[in-house]
Amino acid sequence: MTPQDLAELYLLSRSLWWRHELGLLSDQAVSELIKVLRSARAGIVAQIEAEAQGLASISEWTRERNDQISAWIDEVFAGTSASVTSYISEASVGVALASVATYNSILSFDGKAKAVKLVEGLTQEQVKQFFQDQPLGGKLLSDWVGNAFSTGARDSILDAIREGVVMGEGYRKLVKRVMTAADAGFSITQREATTLVRTYVQSANTGAQEAVYEQNEGIIKGYKRVETLDNRTCRICALADGAMYGKNEKRPELPAHPNCRGVYVPILKTFREIGLNIDELEEVARPWTIREQGPIGTGGRKILNFGTTKENFGGWWESLSAEDKLKTSVGPVRGRLLQEGLVRWEDLSDKRTGLPYTLEQLGFDEQGNPLR
Numbered sequence: 001m002t003p004q005d006l007a008e009l010y011l012l013s014r015s016l017w018w019r020h021e022l023g024l025l026s027d028q029a030v031s032e033l034i035k036v037l038r039s040a041r042a043g044i045v046a047q048i049e050a051e052a053q054g055l056a057s058i059s060e061w062t063r064e065r066n067d068q069i070s071a072w073i074d075e076v077f078a079g080t081s082a083s084v085t086s087y088i089s090e091a092s093v094g095v096a097l098a099s100v101a102t103y104n105s106i107l108s109f110d111g112k113a114k115a116v117k118l119v120e121g122l123t124q125e126q127v128k129q130f131f132q133d134q135p136l137g138g139k140l141l142s143d144w145v146g147n148a149f150s151t152g153a154r155d156s157i158l159d160a161i162r163e164g165v166v167m168g169e170g171y172r173k174l175v176k177r178v179m180t181a182a183d184a185g186f187s188i189t190q191r192e193a194t195t196l197v198r199t200y201v202q203s204a205n206t207g208a209q210e211a212v213y214e215q216n217e218g219i220i221k222g223y224k225r226v227e228t229l230d231n232r233t234c235r236i237c238a239l240a241d242g243a244m245y246g247k248n249e250k251r252p253e254l255p256a257h258p259n260c261r262g263v264y265v266p267i268l269k270t271f272r273e274i275g276l277n278i279d280e281l282e283e284v285a286r287p288w289t290i291r292e293q294g295p296i297g298t299g300g301r302k303i304l305n306f307g308t309t310k311e312n313f314g315g316w317w318e319s320l321s322a323e324d325k326l327k328t329s330v331g332p333v334r335g336r337l338l339q340e341g342l343v344r345w346e347d348l349s350d351k352r353t354g355l356p357y358t359l360e361q362l363g364f365d366e367q368g369n370p371l372r
Contacts, residue, residue: 003281007109007271010285014106015226015265017288018205022095023261026201029091030194033084037153037193040080041186044073044157049175066165070158077149085145088197092204093127099208107212107266109284114275117215119208141200148192156185195258202255206263213266219274222246223264225254225354229316235329237262239349239356242312252354314338314345333359333368342368 001009051069100119108116139147160181164174213220227233227241236256244267245251254262268274271281317330317338325335337343342364349356363371 003271003278006285007268007276007281010109010288011106011268012226012265013288015263018099018102018106019228019261019263022099022201022205025091025095025098026198029087029197029201033087033193033197034190036080036083036087037186037190040076041153041182044076045175045179045182047072048157048161048178066161069161073154073157077154081142081145081149084193085142088141088145088193088200089128091197092200093124095201096127096204096208097122097124099205100212103209103212107216107268109274109276109280112276112280112284113271115219116274119212119215141196144196145193148189148196153182153185153189156181156188199255199258199260202260206254209264213264217247219269220247220266221269222249222267223251224267225251226263226265227313228261229313231327231329233261233313233329235331235356236349236354238313238317238329239345240351240354242314243349243351243354245351250352252352256354312345333364333366337362337364337368 048069100122104116104118104120105111107113108118157178160177161174164177213223223245225240225243225245227237229241233241234257237260240252240256240262245264251264254260254264256262271278317325317328317335320328326332328335330338334343334348338345343362347357347362359366359368360371365371
């Protein structure tokens with residue numbers, strides 16, 4: 001392996017390792033978020049149970065009482081929504097600051113590459129303000145969280161109360177109906193909030209990564225897109241894996257979608273041009289590359305002893321059994337076209353946008369027959 005190959009493999013290994021660590025941070029953040037949501041659910045159900053239990057009959061549940069409980073539920077959800085928004089914001093800030101430090105370390109080869117300019121001086125308040133003011137998908141974080149509550153738990157619970165009262169259900173039936181609705185509604189809210197956490201964490205990481213890369217564009221020649229090699233990777237990301245971009249070439253934005261795990265790994269100038277000597281390169285890079293299998297979090301990329309890694313998702317896909325190929329997002333039709341040599345992997349997506357071509361755009365119908 002040449003020194004340049006070693007440097008590139010080091011950058012890949014450490015970038016994939018950090019992506020794995022981000023996954024753990026996301027899992028931890030999601031776990032804490034679920035505790036907040038469960039506490040809110042328990043409080044609402046207990047309050048409604050207490051309200052209903054005190055009635056001689058459900059007919060005493062007046063419109064005024066219904067309006068009061070609705071206002072109280074709105075108040076609870078407003079508070080919980082604010083807590084969730086604050087929590088996601090704080091988690092994103094923590095990830096952004098940690099990511100800046102990590103990418104500073106990765107790109108500078110633990111501070112030994114003298115030409116690398118470190119991103120320094122960012123305060124927690126500056127980063128927090130960025131996330132509060134920066135729209136994601138056209139909406140602010142508070143709007144995303146509010147929507148997750150209104151379309152999930154809140155509406156489900158209020159609808160259940162109205163239906164139970166209209167049907168004249170007894171106390172026990174009403175409480176059971178509310179509990180069922182709360183479970184279903186909070187399940188939707190929890191799912192959407194979980195997606196928000198993971199997406200904002202990835203967005204925070206991407207923003208930090210880009211800040212470090214932009215600071216050092218003088219030593220970067222280009223970028224390579226790297227995705228996780230497993231069955232969870234969607235078709236958009238699977239087909240874009242391995243795409244190479246020049247330094248000034250427009251790249252598709254990451255995260256490409258909620259729960260996206262894609263990263264861009266920089267392609268640097270020679271190790272000497274970035275201020276490393278061969279001994280420093282060996283000292284920093286070898287521990288990340290000498291192993292039978294790549295560092296944990298390499299996402300299926302086997303890094304053999306000083307060896308190479310599968311170039312992209314296509315190379316990994318080719319190594320799978322026929323049965324396992326069908327489990328991936330490539331799908332049976334595109335899979336057959338690849339196997340029969342009717343299309344090449346690089347033909348399946350638009351490098352500029354990062355989006356897959358439809359079968360029609362590739363010149364085939366839904367069954368994979370050539371269009372006439």
